Structures are given as structure tokens and as C-alpha cells.
Amino acid sequence: MAAGTSSRRARVxxxxxxxxxxxxxTLLVEQGPAAVTINAVARRVGMSGPALYHYYAxxxxxxGAVTADFVRELTATMEQxxxxxxxxxxxxxxxxxxxxxxxxxIAHPAEFGWVFASPVAAPNRQxxxxxxxxxxxxxxxxxxxxxELWRTSPFPVPDPDGLPSAQLDxxxxxxxxxxxxxxxxxxxxxxxxxxxxxGLLCMEVLHQLDFAYADLEPVxxxxxxxxxxxxxxxxxx
Amino acid sequence: MAAGTSSRRARVxxxxxxxxxxxxxTLLVEQGPAAVTINAVARRVGMSGPALYHYYAxxxxxxGAVTADFVRELTATMEQxxxxxxxxxxxxxxxxxxxxxxxxxIAHPAEFGWVFASPVAAPNRQxxxxxxxxxxxxxxxxxxxxxELWRTSPFPVPDPDGLPSAQLDxxxxxxxxxxxxxxxxxxxxxxxxxxxxxGLLCMEVLHQLDFAYADLEPVxxxxxxxxxxxxxxxxxx
DNA sequence: TAAGTTTGTTTAGAGCTATTAAGTAAACAT
DNA sequence: ATGTTTACTTAATAGCTCTAAACAAACTTA
Numbered sequence: 001m002a003a004g005t006s007s008r009r010a011r012v013x014x015x016x017x018x019x020x021x022x023x024x025x026t027l028l029v030e031q032g033p034a035a036v037t038i039n040a041v042a043r044r045v046g047m048s049g050p051a052l053y054h055y056y057a058x059x060x061x062x063x064g065a066v067t068a069d070f071v072r073e074l075t076a077t078m079e080q081x082x083x084x085x086x087x088x089x090x091x092x093x094x095x096x097x098x099x100x101x102x103x104x105x106i107a108h109p110a111e112f113g114w115v116f117a118s119p120v121a122a123p124n125r126q127x128x129x130x131x132x133x134x135x136x137x138x139x140x141x142x143x144x145x146x147x148e149l150w151r152t153s154p155f156p157v158p159d160p161d162g163l164p165s166a167q168l169d170x171x172x173x174x175x176x177x178x179x180x181x182x183x184x185x186x187x188x189x190x191x192x193x194x195x196x197x198x199g200l201l202c203m204e205v206l207h208q209l210d211f212a213y214a215d216l217e218p219v220x221x222x223x224x225x226x227x228x229x230x231x232x233x234x235x236x237x
Numbered sequence: 238m239a240a241g242t243s244s245r246r247a248r249v250x251x252x253x254x255x256x257x258x259x260x261x262x263t264l265l266v267e268q269g270p271a272a273v274t275i276n277a278v279a280r281r282v283g284m285s286g287p288a289l290y291h292y293y294a295x296x297x298x299x300x301g302a303v304t305a306d307f308v309r310e311l312t313a314t315m316e317q318x319x320x321x322x323x324x325x326x327x328x329x330x331x332x333x334x335x336x337x338x339x340x341x342x343i344a345h346p347a348e349f350g351w352v353f354a355s356p357v358a359a360p361n362r363q364x365x366x367x368x369x370x371x372x373x374x375x376x377x378x379x380x381x382x383x384x385e386l387w388r389t390s391p392f393p394v395p396d397p398d399g400l401p402s403a404q405l406d407x408x409x410x411x412x413x414x415x416x417x418x419x420x421x422x423x424x425x426x427x428x429x430x431x432x433x434x435x436g437l438l439c440m441e442v443l444h445q446l447d448f449a450y451a452d453l454e455p456v457x458x459x460x461x462x463x464x465x466x467x468x469x470x471x472x473x474x
Numbered sequence: 475t476a477a478g479t480t481t482g483t484t485t486a487g488a489g490c491t492a493t494t495a496a497g498t499a500a501a502c503a504t
Numbered sequence: 505a506t507g508t509t510t511a512c513t514t515a516a517t518a519g520c521t522c523t524a525a526a527c528a529a530a531c532t533t534a
Contacts, residue, residue: 013511016511038492047513048512049493050494051513059491116443166452170449170450195436202445203436211411244531291481
């Protein structure tokens with residue numbers, strides 16, 4: 001098979017995979033996580049049960065593949081928001097990406113719910129699974145922007161000596177894992193922001209704040225203002 | 238049947254319920270969420286399948302009851318930590334309760350995982366379910382302490398006029414739902430702290446921060462220091 | 475004390491599910 | 505034209521939820 005071309009077989013298989021993913025997603029959205037069974041998905045694409053095992057090793061792998069799709073779609077949406085503002089100040093692009101992340105989550109709560117609370121959590125945390133790789137690309141988006149911000153207009157950081165050594169060691173390891181694009185103390189600030197932002201979204205989608213808030217949009221905007229302050233990007237809207 | 242006494246039947250039934258819950262919990266901890274099936278639980282207590290339907294209407298209700306148990310155990314643990322420091326400054330009791338919450342979550346990750354990401358989320362959100370009632374008592378613990386702090390040494394609050402009206406309306410409704418023990422602007426501060434604290438725990442247990450942190454204890458302590466500052470309880474350790 | 479009701483449990487069974495195995499038909503490669 | 509790979513089928517096993525029907529024991533009441 002010549003490189004660059006894809007055989008007819010490969011194209012047919014790819015189309016089948018997409019149909020399968022679409023069926024699984026529809027079932028998830030319309031009937032909830034429990035409805036995404038091998039048999040139900042197969043029925044929906046007009047196959048009979050065991051045929052799906054020619055595409056995935058089992059239920060868990062199917063779920064993992066579909067979840068990875070969601071993460072990639074979310075990532076792509078965020079990257080589009082970033083690229084649509086090419087040339088704009090970094091702070092502005094960061095805010096746009098954050099808002100886009102929440103918009104996608106709100107528009108696709110079932111999909112987003114699976115991203116961090118999928119029914120098969122353990123197998124999807126293996127370092128070479130599609131789900132894991134997609135997660136890494138997802139994390140990259142805001143990390144890249146924060147690294148760019150750090151390069152062009154460094155934000156205030158804490159004194160590394162003031163951090164407990166147990167924490168500093170972990171931050172140093174993380175800093176190395178991202179090729180030193182952020183030093184440990186800047187990684188600390190980045191992670192603080194990430195925890196607040198993503199944690200808030202996580203709680204919103206998992207309905208952990210319903211007892212007080214029905215609409216978290218103003219709370220999210222407040223969180224963005226905090227982050228704007230922490231990262232010293234005052235100019236951004 | 239005289240009030241205050243419990244018939245032999247009721248006692249036997251209560252014992253059976255406890256045995257069932259224990260079996261379900263063991264299965265959850267030892268073999269994961271998927272292992273908690275009606276049949277497996279029944280086998281473990283020496284009954285045969287359908288017998289469990291005399292105790293619960295079905296799988297979802299069993300899961301809900303067990304989850305409610307977890308929330309009650311967590312709540313009781315937090316209340317003990319609070320009462321063990323009776324007479325101590327409120328700030329100190331708040332910190333002890335927060336640390337106890339995390340300790341329980343770390344010691345019982347499978348149980349805590351079910352609390353906010355149980356396999357049957359929807360039915361457990363009904364206002365009169367045991368799970369929902371347990372959740373309300375859980376929220377009370379830190380709310381009570383914060384209300385006491387507000388009474389005895391009010392913490393700084395934002396100008397209500399500075400809040401978007403959509404948010405202020407929700408805070409006003411929440412303030413009324415807690416009998417005005419915190420005015421809307423104080424409820425805002427309380428909820429901000431709650432979101433950061435509980436959100437961090439949520440992400441830790443759901444392994445959303447593994448890419449950077451293996452041990453979140455220093456991050457949690459950092460969060461507590463932030464909260465100490467926000468609530469103006471500088472003295473507390 | 476005897477009869478009737480409630481409660482707890484059983485087995486049988488329908489209708490799902492995941493998964494494996496074996497067999498068939500078409501497409502591709504040589 | 506032959507053989508291999510790929511995609512699919514049906515059959516079968518074992519597990520699951522849940523309903524139905526039957527039966528025994530325990531309580532209630534006359």
C-alpha cells in the first residue's frame with residue numbers, strides 16, 4: 001500500500017467507525033450513559049452485536065474511543081477560538097478559549113460528563129490509550145497560551161523557596177515534562193488557575209452546585225476575572 | 238406498636254439492611270462500581286437475587302441508599318471533628334472540618350467517587366430521596382460554621398450592587414433558603430470558598446490532576462490558606 | 475388457641491447484556 | 505485462479521435486572 005493514499009478498504013472501515021461513533025453518541029445524548037451498549041450501538045448501525053468486535057476489543061474500548069472523540073472535538077473547538085483571534089493579545093485569546101471551553105461543555109453536557117466521569121475510568125488512564133493522548137492535547141491548548149504569556153509578559157510568581165519541598169519537587173517534575181516552557185513557580189500559578197477554572201466546570205456539569213446556583217455563567221465570569229488578575233492580563237476583555 | 242420501641246421485625250429488617258449495605262460497599266471497594274449488582278450483593282449476604290427486592294425497589298434505589306450512607310458517614314465524621322474542638326475559635330473548627338473532609342475522601346476514594354459521580358445520577362437528585370436529604374445535611378456542616386463566623390466576626394463581602402443582577406437574584410434566593418443566616422453578599426463569599434474547596438477535592442478524587450500532581454496535600458493546604466484569608470480568620474492554624 | 479394477614483424468601487422465567495466460537499461471503503493480493 | 509484477509513453472520517454461554525408465582529414463618533386478631 002503506497003504511503004499517503006488510503007485503500008478503499010481503509011476508507012470503508014473509517015466510514016464504519018464514524019457511523020459507530022455517531023450511533024454511540026446519539027444513544028448517550030438521547031438515552032443516557034447506560035444506553036450505550038454494544039448491542040444497542042450495533043442495532044443502530046444495522047449490524048448484529050458481535051460484528052462490533054471487529055472494530056473494538058470490547059465495550060470499554062468503544063467507550064474510550066468515543067470519549068476520546070469528545071475530547072478531540074472540544075480541543076478543536078478551543079483551538080478554533082484561539083486561531084480566530086490570531087494576532088490579538090494573548091490574554092484576550094486565553095479568555096476566548098476559556099469561554100469556548102465552557103460553551104462546549106454547556107452545549108454538550110452528556111459528552112462533557114463522560115470526559116471526566118466515564119463509566120470505565122481505569123482503562124482510559126493508560127498512557128497509550130487514545131483517550132489519554134486526547135487528554136494531553138487538550139491540556140496543551142491553555143498550557144501553550146500560558147507559556148506564550150509567560151514569554152511575552154511574565155506574570156507574578158511566588159517565591160519557590162516559600163513552597164513546601166514536596167510541592168516544589170512535583171512542580172519541578174511537571175516543569176520538565178513540559179520542556180521547561182514554564183519554570184516550576186510559573187507552573188504553580190498556571191495549575192492554580194487551571195484547577196479553579198476546570199474545577200468549577202466539573203462541578204457545574206456534575207450538578208454539584210444546583211443547591212445554590214441554577215445559572216453559573218456569572219460565577220464563571222467572576223472566575224475569569226480572578227484569573228485575569230492572577231495572570232496580570234488586565235487589558236483583556 | 239408503641240412509639241419509641243421497635244418491633245422485633247423492624248430490628249431484624251434493620252440488621253438485614255445493614256448487612257446488605259455492607260456487602261454492597263465491600264463489592265464497590267474491592268471490585269469497583271460495576272461489581273455492585275443486585276445478584277452479587279444478594280449472593281454475598283446469602284440470599285438469592287430477587288429477595289433483595291423486598292428491601293429495595295431495584296438497583297438504582299439500592300445504589301442511592303448506599304450512596305446516602307456514604308454521605309452520612311462523611312457528614313458524621315466532619316461533625317465529630319467539629320465537636321471535638323468545641324469552644325475553639327470558629328476558624329480553627331472550620332479548618333479541622335475541611336481537613337477531615339479531605340481525609341475521609343482520601344481514605345475512601347471509591348465511596349467518595351460515588352457521592353458525586355454515582356452511576357445513577359438522575360434519580361438521586363429527586364428532592365425527597367435519601368441521597369438528596371443526606372446531601373443537604375452534608376452542606377449544612379460548613380454552612381453552619383460559616384454562619385457562626387459571620388455572626389461573631391463578619392468577614393469582608395463585596396458590594397452587592399457590584400454583582401450582576403442575575404447572580405444577585407440567585408444569591409438572594411439561596412440566602413432565603415438558608416433562613417437568611419447569611420445575607421446574599423456573604424453567601425457569595427461562602428459559595429466561592431465552597432467551590433474552590435470542594436472542586437479541588439472533586440478533581441483530586443476523579444484523577445483530573447494526575448498529569449501534574451501525584452500528592453495534592455500541599456495544594457489543599459494552600460487552598461485552605463486562601464480561604465483563611467478570604468474569611469478573615471487569620472488566627473487559625 | 476385458631477384463623478388470617480403480613481413479610482421474607484424461594485424457584486422459574488423473560489428479556490436484556492458482553493463476549494467467544496464457528497461458519498460464510500465478499501474483497502483483495504498474487 | 506487461488507489463497508488470504510476482512511467483514512459479517514448465527515449459535516451459544518454466562519451474567520445481569522426484574523416479574524410472577526409459590527410457600528413458610530412470623531405476627532395480629534378474633
